[in-house]
Amino acid sequence: MNKQKRHEIFTRLRDDNPNPTTELEYNSPFELLIAVILSAQATDVGVNKATRKLYPVANTPEAIYALGVDGLKEYIKTIGLFNAKAENVIKTCRMLIDLHSSEVPDNREALEALPGVGRKTANVVLNTAFGHPAMAVDTHIFRVSNRTKIAPGKNVNEVEQKLLRFVPKEFLLDAHHWLILLGRYVCTARKPRCGSCLIEDLCEYKDKTEIGGD
Incomplete structure (x- = not known):
């Protein structure tokens, strides 16, 4: 995957959800x-x-x-x-x-x-909590990074390092939230809902499905 494609992917994710955050509830x-x-x-x-x-x-x-x-x-x-x-x-x-x-x-x-x-x-x-451009790679991010080819890696540490290297700097702070939400609700484990995915045309997954939203 090239730099231009990654930039377009994160531009679309940002345009769709400009202020993403964790779904965990907290006040401190x-x-x-x-x-x-x-x-x-x-x-x-x-x-x-x-x-x-x-x-x-x-x-x-x-x-x-x-x-x-x-x-x-x-x-x-x-x-x-x-x-x-x-x-x-x-x-x-x-x-x-x-x-x-x-x-x-x-x-x-x-x-x-x-x-x-x-x-x-x-x-x-x-x-x-502190606004560092850190990349918390969970199962969703690991799957999305490998499936889309944004940052393929054999383990979570490899994916983390590649994301930090490949995600354009302007998107780094929010990238892990966008990728988690994509993996949780669209690019799901068993049957990705490619038909309703914002980045379907940019993703390099070979076995795309026709499944869309409910």
Whole structure:
């Protein structure tokens, strides 16, 4: 895929959705961090249902830490892997209190040192909370990048590095949101809905379908 085609792809995605953001609900960097930790192998819809009950009660490191592991589990037990996530969130809250004055750190190394925070989670927080041009490659972005040939790669790290290299700079800040939404709602795993895709004529996927919107 050439540079001009990539530029046109992201121009169309931007024109269609000029201010994309995560579908996770949050009102502070801390709320976003906790929501992203909870979202691993879970849906944003499921996480939002839980945090709508949790955050009015506890939305600071001190308040969630005070709930304790068992108290937190009551709010997140509908989310997959909730036992491990509760342990990680409580440990993360303790570290934020002890090491970061209860603030979410604005750098990758400190974020990735928090329990339950890997590279993808750190990238989401750096991008969405702090405006860094980071690329959080999830299953949707991995699929879309390979299928369209925007940034093909054998693993998430390879796709991440290629996206950072190939996506025109003017689009880097929002690119991962556009690609997630494209993968979640149009370029779906089993049957991509090519017939209703904004970039169908630019995409280099060989087995296009006629499927459009519902």
